[in-house]
Amino acid sequence: MWLSKTIALRQRAERESTAADMGIATIGGGSASVMTRGEQRDLEIFAPGGLVWQPRAGDTVLVVKGGTGCQEQCVAAADTAAAAPEGFTPGELFLFSCGEASIYLRKDGGIAIKGDVSAEGAWTIEGKLVLTGGVELNGPVTMNGAVNINGSLTVNGIPYRPCKCG
Numbered sequence: 001m002w003l004s005k006t007i008a009l010r011q012r013a014e015r016e017s018t019a020a021d022m023g024i025a026t027i028g029g030g031s032a033s034v035m036t037r038g039e040q041r042d043l044e045i046f047a048p049g050g051l052v053w054q055p056r057a058g059d060t061v062l063v064v065k066g067g068t069g070c071q072e073q074c075v076a077a078a079d080t081a082a083a084a085p086e087g088f089t090p091g092e093l094f095l096f097s098c099g100e101a102s103i104y105l106r107k108d109g110g111i112a113i114k115g116d117v118s119a120e121g122a123w124t125i126e127g128k129l130v131l132t133g134g135v136e137l138n139g140p141v142t143m144n145g146a147v148n149i150n151g152s153l154t155v156n157g158i159p160y161r162p163c164k165c166g
Contacts, residue, residue, distance in 0.1 A: 018065070019064065019065050019066075019070065020062055020063065020064050020065065020076075021036040021037065021062075021063045021065070022036070022060060022061070022062060022063075022079075023035050023036035023040075023060070023061055023063050024058065024059070024060060024061070025055040025056065025057055025058065025059045025060075025061050025075070026039060026057060027041075027057055028054060028055050028056040028057045028058075028059065029054050029055075030045055030054050031043070031044070031045070032045060032054070032055050032061070032075050034061055034063050034075060036063055040063065040073055043063065043073055043074055043075050044074040044075070045074065045075050046064075046074050046075070046076050047076075053078075055075060055078055056098060059078045059079070060078065060079035061075045061076075061077065061078045061079070062075070062076050062077040062078070062079075063075055063076070064076045080096075083096055085102075085104060089107060091107040092104070092105060092106055092107050093105040097115075099115070100114065100115065101114060101115030101116075102114045102115065
């Protein structure tokens with residue numbers, strides 16, 4: 001009798017519990033543990049399509065409950081408001097990593113990229129390209145149109161001097 005009442009009370013509490021809870025990730029990674037009302041271990045991680053994300057220990061996360069009796073749980077999101085850049089407004093997107101690399105898509109059409117960038121494939125750039133700092137090109141380079149050089153030109157470590165022979 002006591003056992004059946006205890007089980008019934010537990011099942012009732014599970015049915016009446018919230019469908020989502022905020023918690024603190026105690027173990028990060030692809031199979032996180034989160035402290036809500038108690039610690040939940042080995043929770044699956046879900047993110048929007050095309051995005052791969054894993055919480056870090058200490059992140060405030062959203063735990064969504066589903067299934068029969070809300071027994072199945074997963075981590076669906078993290079509280080990232082503190083990471084928003086200064087002046088961040090509705091309609092903008094800020095993608096960042098814990099290594100401080102980021103991509104900021106501004107509603108005015110601007111894009112700010114922070115961190116070392118590596119790209120594969122062909123690039124087409126329309127408009128003006130301004131490079132600040134050192135530029136290193138490896139491999140064949142083709143340029144069409146006028147090339148203006150303001151300053152010196154060095155070829156194979158030797159300063160280039162145009163021929164004034166005639």
